[in-house]
Amino acid sequence: MNHDSESVISVKNLTQRYGTGRIIYSDLSFEVPKGRILGLLGKNGTGKTTTINILMGYLRPQKGECRIFGEKITEMSPATRSRIALLIEGHVQYAFMTIEQIERFYSRFYPKWNRDAYYELMNKLHVSPGQKISSMSCGQRSQVALGLILAQNADLLVLDDFSLGLDPGYRRLFIDYLREFAKAEEKTVFMTSHIIQDLERLIDDCIILDYGKILTQMPVDELLRDFSRYTLQTDVPVEKFSADSLFVNPGKIKDELEFYTFKPIDEVRAALGSIGVDSGSLARQEMSLEDAFIGLTGKY
Amino acid sequence: MERALIFKEWVKTRMVFFISLGLAVCIGLYTVAMMNRLIELKGVEHLWLIMLLKDNTFIDMIKYVPLLVGLAVGVAQMAPEMAQKRLKLTLHLPYPQRRLVGLMLLTGLAELLVIYLVQALIIMIYDFRILPSELVGRVMLTTLPWYFAGFTAYLFVTAICLEGTWKRRIVLSLLAIAVLMMYFLQPAPEAYNGMLILIIITVVLLTVLSFGSIIRFKEGRQD
Numbered sequence: 001m002n003h004d005s006e007s008v009i010s011v012k013n014l015t016q017r018y019g020t021g022r023i024i025y026s027d028l029s030f031e032v033p034k035g036r037i038l039g040l041l042g043k044n045g046t047g048k049t050t051t052i053n054i055l056m057g058y059l060r061p062q063k064g065e066c067r068i069f070g071e072k073i074t075e076m077s078p079a080t081r082s083r084i085a086l087l088i089e090g091h092v093q094y095a096f097m098t099i100e101q102i103e104r105f106y107s108r109f110y111p112k113w114n115r116d117a118y119y120e121l122m123n124k125l126h127v128s129p130g131q132k133i134s135s136m137s138c139g140q141r142s143q144v145a146l147g148l149i150l151a152q153n154a155d156l157l158v159l160d161d162f163s164l165g166l167d168p169g170y171r172r173l174f175i176d177y178l179r180e181f182a183k184a185e186e187k188t189v190f191m192t193s194h195i196i197q198d199l200e201r202l203i204d205d206c207i208i209l210d211y212g213k214i215l216t217q218m219p220v221d222e223l224l225r226d227f228s229r230y231t232l233q234t235d236v237p238v239e240k241f242s243a244d245s246l247f248v249n250p251g252k253i254k255d256e257l258e259f260y261t262f263k264p265i266d267e268v269r270a271a272l273g274s275i276g277v278d279s280g281s282l283a284r285q286e287m288s289l290e291d292a293f294i295g296l297t298g299k300y
Numbered sequence: 301m302e303r304a305l306i307f308k309e310w311v312k313t314r315m316v317f318f319i320s321l322g323l324a325v326c327i328g329l330y331t332v333a334m335m336n337r338l339i340e341l342k343g344v345e346h347l348w349l350i351m352l353l354k355d356n357t358f359i360d361m362i363k364y365v366p367l368l369v370g371l372a373v374g375v376a377q378m379a380p381e382m383a384q385k386r387l388k389l390t391l392h393l394p395y396p397q398r399r400l401v402g403l404m405l406l407t408g409l410a411e412l413l414v415i416y417l418v419q420a421l422i423i424m425i426y427d428f429r430i431l432p433s434e435l436v437g438r439v440m441l442t443t444l445p446w447y448f449a450g451f452t453a454y455l456f457v458t459a460i461c462l463e464g465t466w467k468r469r470i471v472l473s474l475l476a477i478a479v480l481m482m483y484f485l486q487p488a489p490e491a492y493n494g495m496l497i498l499i500i501i502t503v504v505l506l507t508v509l510s511f512g513s514i515i516r517f518k519e520g521r522q523d
Contacts (some may be wrong), residue, residue: 058388082394092384096312108304109394230342 007031008156008188009055014064016050024050025212028064032205037182039187039199039220041293042209048192049089052160055190056086068156072276082110085154089161091145095134099144101181103151110152118151121177139170146174150181159191161196171195173204200289208296216294220289227292230268231255233281246271249298260295301395302403308390309377316376317411320369324362324415328422331361333412337428344430351431357439357489359423366450367480369415371373374457377408382461387517401514405458412454416447441496442489448499449483452506456480461508464522472509 006286009032016024024047032038044047053059055066057073064221066073071080084182099122107113125140133144138159142162157178163171182189193199199206206223208215214225236255241250241259246268250259262266265284272279287295312319335358339347350356381387390404391397420443427436456476463469479502486492492499 053520056388056392058391058518060518076396078396081392082391086389088385088388090384092386092389094308094311094380094389096380097308101307105308108301177417223482275505288458 006033008034008069009190010064010067010070011051011055012170014049014051014054014066015062016054016059017062022079023212025209025214026063027210028214030207030214032188032190034188035063035186037179037191037202037242038205039200040190040207040209041196042192043211043297044123044194046054046211048209049160050191052158052192056084083155085149085152085157087145087149087157087159087162090164091138091142091147091162093133093141093145095141096132096133098130100129102133102144102148106152107146110154112153114151114153117153117181118147121147121150123175127232138165139167142166142170142174145173146177147300150177155187157187157189159189161192162193163193171198178202196293197288206267206289208293210297223292224287224289226271227260227262227287227295228265229258229260229285229287229291229295230260230265230286231281231283232272232277234277235275236275240275244271244275249295260292285298301340301393302429305324305393305403306381306407308337309404313373313408313411315480316372317415320372321415321418323417324365324369325422327362327365328419331359332425332426334358334361335430339430347430348435351435351438355489357442359439359443360392362419362423362443363446365419366412366416366447367453367483369399370412370450371457373408373411374454375461376402378441378461387462387514390455391514391518392436397514398511401511402507405455405510408454408458409451412450416450420447438489441493442491444496445492445499448503449480451503452476452483453480454505455503459506461512462513462517464513464517466523468513468516468521 009030012029015026016028018024019112028047028051040048040051050059054061055073057070057076060074068076069080069083071077094105098106099164103115103118107115121143125136125143127136127140133141133175136144142165146162149159159178162174162178166174170264175198178189181187189203191199191203200220203220205217205219207217233255235255236257238252238257241247246261246263247259248261250257252258263271265282269279269282272282285291330485335347338358347358351358368465381390390400393400420440423443424436424440431439453476456472456479460472460476463472481500482490
């Protein structure tokens with residue numbers, strides 16, 4: 001598949017540092033295909049928000065090129081910006097406006113503005129149109145931000161850590177609305193969240209970032225199908241498994257060894273046999289996306 | 301879109317605008333009342349004599365009002381943009397970014413202009429009733445640098461608020477103090493007549509500061 005013609009976001013050889021110090025990542029390349037919901041996952045400090053800041057033009061990359069809808073992000077036109085809905089970390093909005101004022105304000109900028117989508121969500125909050133956003137709870141503010149995104153009816157949604165500060169109910173509400181909207185309208189979504197279990201219900205593809213690099217980029221269902229967690233009862237020291245790249249992030253508590261791998265169980269048994277380990281107690285465990293994330297990035 | 305952008309600026313600043321307008325009007329009226337009282341006690345000739353012989357324009361009360369108003373409107377307008385980096389939302393709007401920043405500044409400057417004009421008109425209308433046009437001109441020319449100090453303060457505050465790094469904020473603040481002090485060094489009436497063009501050029505050039513702060517913000521130069 002020619003990604004260039006299908007990609008909504010294209011990032012090539014992106015390199016970024018904290019000032020002139022520690023490198024956040026080097027030569028990072030990825031693409032976000034049209035109509036997909038992609039989650040950018042990574043531990044704190046791996047550069048998720050940095051990536052969004054670069055993509056939205058709030059940080060000049062030290063090296064590399066980013067394009068959205070084929071346009072260089074450093075020269076993004078107002079017309080292209082109108083096709084992108086942006087959720088800033090913490091559901092930041094113009095808190096000095098009221099529910100009614102903010103809807104009227106944004107409606108002037110977006111030709112496909114859908115007022116009903118916004119007020120449908122606001123009606124669930126039991127707040128008056130004259131209520132100031134600054135006087136609302138974090139959860140309510142998140143719904144205002146979501147309502148504005150839905151009303152904008154953009155082709156690309158960029159959401160930075162939408163779950164920050166939300167209780168489970170509001171997180172669920174946010175996800176349900178967003179998923180229904182994105183799937184029904186074939187929107188492309190690029191998002192981050194520090195609560196990975198939320199994303200499992202939402203995203204099609206994931207990019208898992210580690211310090212300085214991408215560990216994997218693939219559809220979530222493929223990751224959960226091909227990447228597995230195994231346990232094994234053994235007294236062999238864990239260092240023996242660390243030497244083989246087949247065993248990803250091996251760890252041991254007492255005599256129970258735990259490791260992750262992309263290899264099928266037959267290959268795992270063969271690899272264990274080749275280092276003289278009895279695979280009689282080898283067991284494959286069911287995994288969630290969070291388990292897979294931990295498996296790839298490690299617990300520390 | 302322009303109306304929406306102006307509306308946003310208005311929502312942020314309207315309370316400060318009305319408070320500032322009220323303050324400017326009250327101090328303008330108080331100045332006028334003081335002059336009126338002097339005329340009632342000693343006659344208008346006495347007022348003229350003091351103005352001519354003692355270089356008194358009776359408007360010292362308003363000296364720092366435009367400066368305070370400029371600072372207040374600037375903070376009210378730009379501080380909410382920088383709180384939680386809301387400026388990102390503004391810069392993401394589908395509107396040419398330079399024009400957007402220009403419109404924000406124009407809105408703030410227009411609010412200041414209204415406040416200053418109302419205050420100046422109160423004094424001017426009264427002065428025209430009691431003073432010859434030469435003396436009214438003298439009073440107005442004396443106040444002009446103070447009003448320009450207000451515009452200057454506003455432009456510095458907007459640039460400082462929009463600036464992303466503390467180091468640069470401190471440098472801009474020190475520069476602002478140095479420039480603003482220049483407007484108040486000479487207490488004599490019409491002391492700045494020969495510099496008015498220079499003052500106007502300074503104010504025009506200072507508009508560039510906020511654009512520079514925005515460019516640095518977009519480059520990621522933020523603490």
